[in-house]
Amino acid sequence: MQQLQNPSSSEAAPVLKIQAWLVEQIAEVLSIDAATIDVHQPLTRYGLDSIDAVTLVGDLEDWLDLELPSTLLWDYPSIEKASAYMVEEFDVTVD
Amino acid sequence: MTLTQYQLAEKLEQALGNPQQADSRMSFQHTAELDEAEQFPHEEIAWLYNWGLQDYYIPTECGGKFTSFEEFVAFVRVLARRDLNISIAFTTLFWSFLTWMAGSDEQKKKLSHLMREEHAAMCLSYSERGHGSDLVGGSVTATKVEGGYLLNGEKWPINRATISDITFVLARTDPEGGNRGLSLFMVEKKDLNPSQYYNLPKIKTHGIRAADMSGIGFSDCFIPDSMLLGKKGHGLELGLKGFQITRALCAAFSQGAADTTMRTTLNFAVNRKLYSKTVIDMPHARRTLTNAFLDMLICDCVNIGAARGFHVATDQFSVWSAVDKYFVPVTLEQVMKETSVILGSRFYMRDEHDSGVFQKALRDSAIISMFDGSSVVNLHVLILQRRQLAKARSRIQKKPDKLAAVQARLAQSFSLSADVPTFEPNRLELISRGADDVTQGLEGTIAKLETLRESGDSTLDQSVLSQLIDLAQIILEEIDAQDALVTESAFEHGHEQSFESFELAKQYCRLHAAIACILMWMYNRDNAELGEFFAKGEWVVLSVHRLLSHFRMDLNAPAGAYYENVAQELLQLHAEDKMFSIVPFQLAQLSTQAANTQFTYQEDTTHATAPEPQFI
Numbered sequence: 001m002q003q004l005q006n007p008s009s010s011e012a013a014p015v016l017k018i019q020a021w022l023v024e025q026i027a028e029v030l031s032i033d034a035a036t037i038d039v040h041q042p043l044t045r046y047g048l049d050s051i052d053a054v055t056l057v058g059d060l061e062d063w064l065d066l067e068l069p070s071t072l073l074w075d076y077p078s079i080e081k082a083s084a085y086m087v088e089e090f091d092v093t094v095d
Numbered sequence: 096m097t098l099t100q101y102q103l104a105e106k107l108e109q110a111l112g113n114p115q116q117a118d119s120r121m122s123f124q125h126t127a128e129l130d131e132a133e134q135f136p137h138e139e140i141a142w143l144y145n146w147g148l149q150d151y152y153i154p155t156e157c158g159g160k161f162t163s164f165e166e167f168v169a170f171v172r173v174l175a176r177r178d179l180n181i182s183i184a185f186t187t188l189f190w191s192f193l194t195w196m197a198g199s200d201e202q203k204k205k206l207s208h209l210m211r212e213e214h215a216a217m218c219l220s221y222s223e224r225g226h227g228s229d230l231v232g233g234s235v236t237a238t239k240v241e242g243g244y245l246l247n248g249e250k251w252p253i254n255r256a257t258i259s260d261i262t263f264v265l266a267r268t269d270p271e272g273g274n275r276g277l278s279l280f281m282v283e284k285k286d287l288n289p290s291q292y293y294n295l296p297k298i299k300t301h302g303i304r305a306a307d308m309s310g311i312g313f314s315d316c317f318i319p320d321s322m323l324l325g326k327k328g329h330g331l332e333l334g335l336k337g338f339q340i341t342r343a344l345c346a347a348f349s350q351g352a353a354d355t356t357m358r359t360t361l362n363f364a365v366n367r368k369l370y371s372k373t374v375i376d377m378p379h380a381r382r383t384l385t386n387a388f389l390d391m392l393i394c395d396c397v398n399i400g401a402a403r404g405f406h407v408a409t410d411q412f413s414v415w416s417a418v419d420k421y422f423v424p425v426t427l428e429q430v431m432k433e434t435s436v437i438l439g440s441r442f443y444m445r446d447e448h449d450s451g452v453f454q455k456a457l458r459d460s461a462i463i464s465m466f467d468g469s470s471v472v473n474l475h476v477l478i479l480q481r482r483q484l485a486k487a488r489s490r491i492q493k494k495p496d497k498l499a500a501v502q503a504r505l506a507q508s509f510s511l512s513a514d515v516p517t518f519e520p521n522r523l524e525l526i527s528r529g530a531d532d533v534t535q536g537l538e539g540t541i542a543k544l545e546t547l548r549e550s551g552d553s554t555l556d557q558s559v560l561s562q563l564i565d566l567a568q569i570i571l572e573e574i575d576a577q578d579a580l581v582t583e584s585a586f587e588h589g590h591e592q593s594f595e596s597f598e599l600a601k602q603y604c605r606l607h608a609a610i611a612c613i614l615m616w617m618y619n620r621d622n623a624e625l626g627e628f629f630a631k632g633e634w635v636v637l638s639v640h641r642l643l644s645h646f647r648m649d650l651n652a653p654a655g656a657y658y659e660n661v662a663q664e665l666l667q668l669h670a671e672d673k674m675f676s677i678v679p680f681q682l683a684q685l686s687t688q689a690a691n692t693q694f695t696y697q698e699d700t701t702h703a704t705a706p707e708p709q710f711i
Contacts, residue, residue, distance in 0.1 A: 006263060044274070049231065050231050050274040051475075051476075052479075053274065055479045055480070058480070058526050058528065058529070059243075061528065063487060070526050071274075071275075074274035077274070
């Protein structure tokens with residue numbers, strides 16, 4: 001089952017939206033069922049390789065219209081960690 | 096040559112002498128003997144150190160003389176046209192850029208000293224027998240212990256694994272660390288306990304037979320903390336960025352080899368008489384060699400543009416270096432294959448006609464499209480970024496300030512008389528964020544051509560310009576069509592890319608190359624140093640036409656006179672011993688005595704009538 005983190009701060013909405021976006025993208029990239037993705041687990045566990053992770057950051061940048069470190073998903077290797085980092089560091093707004 | 100970035104190459108040429116001359120250093124005869132004997136070229140490499148060439152691999156701020164990749168690729172061509180064993184073995188020094196990029200001040204100082212004063216050589220220990228180009232999957236480990244790490248495992252196949260002083264080792268420092276679990280070490284072998292590491296035997300290879308192609312193994316081998324390069328866990332990132340540097344430089348090896356295969360073929364074609372004509376006067380042979388020369392000029396535009404662009408558009412090199420490393424070696428492999436037809440059976444001989452240098456260059460250069468990331472790896476890098484490139488190209492058209500910045504960078508990247516800024520390796524990025532100035536600046540490039548046409552400049556050939564604008568419009572249509580296709584298609588990640596995606600990536604390389612030709616001409620046609628042939632621009636019409644013929648069968652055929660003028664330039668460069676290049680710098684000429692001997696030889700072969708052996 002998809003387990004989205006449920007932060008209690010005012011940042012909750014963007015964090016959840018980014019998490020949902022990443023879950024959807026990774027499910028598509030890896031051709032797996034989104035419901036099986038646990039946001040706490042390292043992405044490598046689902047078979048996301050190094051270059052896919054960098055490419056996905058490019059897609060994230062497109063979506064958020066924001067420049068991010070290309071190694072973001074190497075440094076924050078779970079959906080939970082990456083989403084939290086983006087909201088904390090980049091003042092992300094998600095429509 | 097007044098272009099200062101080519102003066103070092105000319106100086107090295109003169110110091111080495113003409114390789115056709117048996118008594119010159121690194122002559123075709125001597126390097127063939129080394130290759131046949133599979134002997135590492137110790138003396139030749141020692142000569143290069145004594146000459147001081149290693150200084151040009153070390154940035155000035157680190158105590159060396161490196162300032163420009165354009166200068167670098169020019170002198171690598173000078174080495175490579177003689178022998179790829181020597182040039183590849185010596186040029187493993189370019190791995191020092193890993194230290195210039197990520198090393199501490201102390202590590203930089205140490206490496207600079209080792210290279211300059213102790214003539215140290217190095218190798219890159221990334222590959223492993225069971226993992227190929229999958230760096231993350233590597234099984235060599237570096238386990239943390241007090242004061243350092245214990246290395247375990249084997250690296251193979253590694254060029255100069257045995258005959259080197261320093262090895263850059265990529266090893267896993269954190270079993271659970273994923274992409275951040277690999278670290279890079281600059282290992283000085285003399286500081287290791289000899290009982291804790293060993294070398295694997297020399298591997299017999301098809302080409303570069305004199306190379307030290309071997310391996311290295313570690314058994315609980317202690318290395319101190321001071322050998323860690325950059326941050327712990329950053330090895331993969333450094334490794335991938337380092338490849339962006341070396342991939343673009345590898346193309347120069349192919350260019351040197353292609354220069355030699357063309358030169359030795361012309362040595363034959365301008366003298367050999369068949370059916371009362373010289374070979375070069377036969378239409379098929381003449382056009383074949385002309386087309387091969389055009390391909391060499393195209394590769395020049397790509398590689399010289401990339402060498403300069405490194406300093407200017409550094410953050411785009413995940414794209415530029417992939418284009419360069421795929422396009423140039425593969426194109427020049429084809430050039431050699433097509434040229435071989437003109438040389439006939441001599442291309443296959445190991446001890447005839449210029450000491451059998453054609454077959455040797457052919458064998459030796461076959462590895463270039465494979466090492467430091469194969470053609471498949473480079474096309475894959477492009478495929479993964481292709482959708483971003485299309486989106487970014489669409490977005491940037493609405494941003495005039497960004498387009499103006501693209502044009503400014505292109506002018507600096509392609510104008511050979513412009514200074515380039517100091518190369519800053521820390522500006523390298525794993526992905527280009529959709530940027531490729533060459534393709535994204537095309538509309539601006541066409542506008543500049545239109546302005547030229549309207550200027551009424553009497554030095555311009557209006558017919559050339561009109562044809563170039565028409566061809567540039569076709570490039571634009573093709574890029575638009577490819578961008579639309581890529582944007583609309585389902586995007587595949589990872590290693591599941593279709594055959595068609597690889598074909599599209601090849602086409603992207605050709606379009607990038609075609610624009611590079613136009614840019615090179617446009618920004619240098621006024622440069623008197625490049626000569627009248629360059630300025631007139633017929634070659635660029637033919638080059639772009641040649642590249643676009645991969646896309647369209649119905650292009651208008653260029654004038655036959657253009658081909659003849661390119662053929663004349665080729666013959667003139669051959670007669671004057673100049674590099675087959677858009678920058679035709681002077682090569683070493685035969686000494687008077689050797690020239691007389693050569694003349695006698697040519698007279699003999701002029702009347703040769705012996706039938707070609709049959710290889711059936």
